[in-house]
Amino acid sequence: MTGDALRVVGVAKRFGALTALRDVNLHVAKGEVLGLIGDNGAGKSTLMKIICGFHRPDAGQIVVDGTEVVLRSVDHARSLGIDTVYQDLALVNELSVYHNMFLNRELVRWPLLNNRAMRRRAEEHLRDMGVNLPDVTVEVAKLSGGQRQAIAVARSVYSDARILLLDEPLAAMGAKEGTLILDLIRDLKERGEVSIIIIAHNYAQVLDVCDRVNLLQHGEITFDKRATDTSLEELTELVVAEYRTSRNRRRHA
Amino acid sequence: MTGDALRVVGVAKRFGALTALRDVNLHVAKGEVLGLIGDNGAGKSTLMKIICGFHRPDAGQIVVDGTEVVLRSVDHARSLGIDTVYQDLALVNELSVYHNMFLNRELVRWPLLNNRAMRRRAEEHLRDMGVNLPDVTVEVAKLSGGQRQAIAVARSVYSDARILLLDEPLAAMGAKEGTLILDLIRDLKERGEVSIIIIAHNYAQVLDVCDRVNLLQHGEITFDKRATDTSLEELTELVVAEYRTSRNRRRHA
Amino acid sequence: MADPAVAEVRAGRRGPALTAGRRVLDGFLRRREASVLLVALGLMIYFRWASPVFLTRNNLVNIAQATAPVAIVAVGIVLLLVSGEIDLSVGIVAALAPFLLHFAIDFYGQPVLVGLLLALLISAGIGLVNGLIVTKLKVPSFVTTLGTFFAVQGILLITSHAYPVPIPEPAKGTWQTWLGAGPWASITWAIVIVAIFHVILTRTRWGLHTISVGGNPVGATEAGIRASRIKIGNFMVTSTLGGLVGIMEAFRINTIDPNIGGGTTLTFYAISAAVIGGTALAGGSGTIVGAFLGALVLAELQNGFNLIGYSANTIYLILGLAILVSMIANQYLSRLRRAGGT
Amino acid sequence: MADPAVAEVRAGRRGPALTAGRRVLDGFLRRREASVLLVALGLMIYFRWASPVFLTRNNLVNIAQATAPVAIVAVGIVLLLVSGEIDLSVGIVAALAPFLLHFAIDFYGQPVLVGLLLALLISAGIGLVNGLIVTKLKVPSFVTTLGTFFAVQGILLITSHAYPVPIPEPAKGTWQTWLGAGPWASITWAIVIVAIFHVILTRTRWGLHTISVGGNPVGATEAGIRASRIKIGNFMVTSTLGGLVGIMEAFRINTIDPNIGGGTTLTFYAISAAVIGGTALAGGSGTIVGAFLGALVLAELQNGFNLIGYSANTIYLILGLAILVSMIANQYLSRLRRAGGT
Amino acid sequence: SPQQDDEPTGGAGNFPETPKWKFTFVNHVTTNPFFTPTQYGMEDAATLLGIEKPQWTGSQNSIVAEMVNATNTAISAKVDGIAIAVVDQNAFRGPVDQALDAGIPVVSYNADGARADTGTNRLAYIGQGLYESGYALGQRALQQVESGEVVGFIATPGALNIQPRIDGAQQAIKDSGKAVTFTAVATNADVTRGLSIIDAYAQGHQNLAGMLAVDAGSTSSVGQTVKKYDMRAKSLKVAGGFDLIPETLTGIQEGSLDYTIDQQPYLQGFLPVVYLYLYKLSGGLMAPSETNTGLLFVTKENVAPYQSTKTRYQGSATDQVLVPRSGPIPHG
């Protein structure tokens, strides 16, 4: 396992009375794309937020490149090369598109911001993702749902992160834009230097782009297979089976 | 066309210098489910917000049950039986799950809220949608993305609306929960009293549940076919074709 | 509770042998107001230890009388803050209202009740003006109410000639006693008003919509809530309560003084009480009972240190440090509460 | 501009024959500060019409001197409001700083420059304390700075014996002239400070992060922005500017008075200037140039009506109404601007 | 200059026709009830002399900078005369010199710099020093107190209209050499909170020998507290303060308060107008003269007329009335 870019060992997280994660073990090799699936409220986003330093785990370890790290902050995780697309996007409505796209990683011509360079690069990125925007100087508050998500995705995908955490990056994307973003992810994967965890509810997309698929259930990883060894049907069945038994349990309770 | 529950005639909407909708014409028959697709930023949500009384159109008419109406407010649209699931969900983070689910349609035992009844009904609804929640008394700020969306969907789907506008209601839903919500929509459809417009980027789901599909492009409806007359491939091709020509145009510019 | 697994976890954590006492304690600690209440109790213990007269009847009356006006105004302030607005003019409305009463009774010969209603009606009218300007003309409430603050102050000073007058004869006696002069009168009013508005904020549509309008203004409008109506209403409630407090205070101090409320002082204390009680300045969340306790904490601090007898200059230092210490303790307690609770 | 269709629409709307003048006007109107500037100009025209001396050199000096202190404090207040906090203590820091200068020079024989730096350093220290309590101990800034307000007031009154002292001899002459007594000294400082911080807020990472922290606190943290550092920094800037203003005002009025800043009055005016200029109390958005113009509007109103000769009681009524009218006009203008602009 | 532009009007009384001169009063607490009679005095003098009603401006909360701004504005407006309450020894030197340079006569009223230094080059001072009146407050209390604890209440410590009074009272007690301890205690700008604070202090200090106050609100609150706890029956030997608001007079009459000091604020408004008028009228030949408006102790003996008649001269009414009196005038 020494080749793993990231390992999560025995991670647990409670919110007050609610146990979101019980004992999560997970690993991603260098250059690997891991798909993480699970029901709504299964704890996927919570796990991402632990790996990126936003939440502290109640127990367990994060191992980056074979070294255990205790993440003090998101900034700290970033300095280790971990970058995240959050499900809530983490955009600042009051700022322009290009400022959001470079948030906390601004291009600077000291002491001032290099707005021109950021604007140019932002336009390029959005074009590559096939996203139409009125203007990159517009405030993100005025954008459509998909446009907003595109900005959040671009922010991380075009960073030089070594470990990318993508929490439902395609949820609001159109068919065309979604395809282009998947292409981008495939590009990154081909270069073989970035490890990616991607959360998605669209299993077709997951199978399309991932090397391996994990299922998070009851606060644990209960399923771990290579994408080539499983199928859309199996994944769907897995989730629905769980639903059927829980429904039965409820009926009998 | 007298059978139409809702008709939109020549609607246009500008935001400052940006023309979001140019000339939209659209109709939904009673009991019909209309799928509305289009690129990110095409203006789908803007159109919904005009139909539900949140935005005023710059031009054009809204005709409900054959009568032209000028919607003064969301409240006014609601009184005509129009209810909406917004893409941004319109949840109040500070309120509990069940209060959000009955927002502005609270159950009251005058002068007080009937919290117990709301709680019970909220639990029922969520169970029917297969959504796991720690507790319906929890604040929605603490919920996962899918749980939040489920609340917004439940709010409208279980209202007695006659015209339902669903703006990407499944974007954050898990495979299981998504299926169950589609079932619910099908139930409504079968009862034949509710007209539904549903926006989605997952064309498989669109074809699965809709009677008819419209494509919104450049501020106009450019495609209108019965779901049985079209296919996943055709819809995808439509969008990607548009993308290819625009990319070529840019190359040659 | 949709998921049995989750339910199980919750039950498991609390343990099976949950005694009744423990459950009451738990229920108490889960309330948002718990931490301020503990601070208020802590101060009580400290001051009782520092000065034996702190808990005598007379001094409790004094604390009650200092708590009541701030608490009543804070009720309105909480409603406004929760709905995302603020009112700086309420203190000056408090100064104007007793003069209105005096004009109605002494100059126009109206009966006390009519004078009272008129004074409250005009107070409500000022709130209505505030609300209309804020919601219809979209002027931020801070400057709107700054404007009405000055305007009402002008009216007050012009009509009163900046000079105090005695309580109108017909209002003396029963009216005066019940509406402020009686030792427990003002606190009783405060408790009743706090109770009523606590129910309104937490158990009625009005309250829910107030929270919604402040918590997610766009979302609330999307849900069809009429934000303007809610805000205007809350402005009117605040001004009316301000007027009531002014009249009560005039009755208590037995003189109608243009300086009742001290310009913005009363408003300031009321906002402080609200914030101490746990209301967010940014809107969307607040508790009226908390604001009452906040007012109590402020009154205790002021009373306690004066009882001990700090001199003019020193007391500010002590008071400032005490506010900081109490609030740090408050914050610490409520973090404990959250960690343990839901 | 990703979509050529959209670009087309934009160009089409503006028309091909866009003259240079029109473009400059457009550029001006698109700025957020445009509407307050128009209000300030409108008032200037009105008062010039009402009193021919309004625009004489002497009176412009008066207006400048009344604008400067409020504008400088408002710079800090804007930074804090934008980052989602508030500081009530800055006015009392303004009162303390000149005394610190006096102590350093007259009691400890320090040179003026050292005294000045010491005074500003201690002011910054008060800001640091505010910032630490707010960010590390999570006490809301309203009550934290209320606490430091009282505490600093106590220290001020104890050390100064609540009595004014003259400007230290060594500081008279050049220092005093450049730092406040010169007719245009304070406004020059104000303009320089406003310019610098305008650039900081709009063109540096610090400014961007200030906006982020106030606009979306959770999102900013998710993006790895260290909210505490930003907030603490802004508290320190505010207190330091408060200290500087206090010293400048002392130099200008030629006396070190414990009531410089009038307790919360200066703070209050600064917040008003910020809000009038277009800063949201709720955080995330604000303009420093706007706050400067807001301070100018307030100074014009105060000066103009005094010049016309209104007396105290009446002036409040007039001032209140004028604030309301100006702000309604302001709102109306900025709605026009938004409808026409981007 | 605007005087010449103005159309001269019919002169008042025996005076020749003069322009409608406009004077400005710069005050430190413009809305304080203490100065309500001052404003009446200033108005009445102006009416008497057929000139414009003077402007009443300055600061509401004794902020010197605002007073300086108001003074400078008056100079810019080229008013015909200025009266300033010089509450700060240093702040007004420059503005007063400027006014004099501009040919505007300036007098001070109510406050005149510090004891040793008037602080400005004003032509004359009309009033009675704040510090001196505070000193008198203390001295009078010492007639009834030999030893023990005396407290002095002050609404806003550091505020220039009242801080000198409490400093004076403290000095008087110190100068007496008696075994009396004096504590200054802050009340509040809000009178209602002030009452609560005085109440609390009284409860914490049951064996007070004296209770003094230096502002109108605190004085009436002292009276109410003394009455509420029947402190005269305990160790309290003296209670006194300032100003003549109704509740204070009630306190005097009921015996809860021993005395209150009347600083004759009406004269502080009336006389400056007359002096400035005469200065203008005589082309500067009649220089304003220093006038001590004195102070008057109102006690149980002489409180009756204050209570029975509401007059403009005390501020308690707006109407112009003739107050009849008869009998011998008390004297020493």
Ligand SMILES: Nc1ncnc2c1ncn2[C@@H]1O[C@H](COP(=O)(O)OP(=O)(O)OP(=O)(O)O)[C@@H](O)[C@H]1O
């Ligand atoms: N800050 C928080 N406080 C309390 N509970 C929380 C918090 N964050 C998450 N939870 C709870 O933890 C559980 C897991 O949430 P999480 O967001 O990780 O789910 P998820 O797997 O990402 O779901 P989805 O697919 O809907 O996004 C949920 O039940 C949620 O209510």
Ligand SMILES: Nc1ncnc2c1ncn2[C@@H]1O[C@H](COP(=O)(O)OP(=O)(O)OP(=O)(O)O)[C@@H](O)[C@H]1O
């Ligand atoms: N309030 C607003 N102010 C300015 N521009 C806006 C506003 N709302 C939407 N727009 C713009 O109008 C266009 C259409 O937005 P809309 O939200 O309707 O798109 P959409 O079709 O719903 O896209 P998506 O699939 O991404 O949700 C976008 O370019 C958006 O930037």
Ligand SMILES: [Mg+2]
């Ligand atoms: Mg999630």
Ligand SMILES: [Mg+2]
């Ligand atoms: Mg949309």
